[in-house]
Amino acid sequence: MNLKNKRKLAARALGVGANRIKFDPNYLEDVEDAITRADMRSLLTARTILIKSIKGTSRGRARIKHAKEKKRGKGKGSKEGKKSARQGKKELWVTKVRAYRRYLKVLKDRKEISNKVFWSLYRRIKGGQVRSLAHLRSLVEEEKRKQV
Template identity: 55%
Template sequence: MVVNLKAKKRLVARVTGVGVNRVRLDADHLDDVADAITRQNIRSLITAKKITIKPIVGTSKGRSQMKKAQKHKRGTTQGSKKGRKGARVGKKDVYVAKVRSLRRLLKIAKDRKDLTNPEFWALYKKVGGNTVRNKAHLRLLMEEIIAKRS
């Protein structure tokens, strides 16, 4: 006897929280599935392995990750670079990285009580205004301030 089990599949999908296409009914026990009308009946059929849920089959990312790694690796050696330095790493990115590292250094100095609050802010403004060239220059300025204080 051929029974339309579309409604049963929908009920199983609702009970298990999966899509209808992942519900698989055992061909040998279709009459048991047709008799099941309550959610409890459905759950008992699932535990009895008369109704199974197909596993999720996703797309593997392994190959794409490998290709991405190859792409990132290529063209990074000295003779392969085209365009000036600013074309590969923008001026703003360089500036942001520099300012963040200098501000981190300033904060550490302030937390250690090497700098007073007004001294800290004077140097902080110099860092933000791009007056300080690098960490060594900042350390030099800090030493000058500390020497002037004492």
């Protein structure tokens, strides 16, 4: 008996692909008699029609590779090339500048510095005159002392 159309009907009724539909070989006559979507749904509840589970991509190899990478030494002695070969100079600059600007914005929102001071320091950050966050803090303190 050809159950190709029954498989298609079951797939449409159950909302899965036709390749995932499996009929119980002991009850093929019941499948042949089923002609409506409701019949297909009732056969699913009666476990005459089974839906195969989806086969995904196995992550087994990826897990093994990750474990190997974690095992390898990443200490000072294993590093090759300049620091800028691992993280680009521009990337480093962008992260630093963003941190400085975030800190400045917090100070301005708290009303610890005026708008004028904010923009003068903002321009100094852009010009590369600020070495670190600690240096920025000292510059802020200087500006506060100048105002008093």
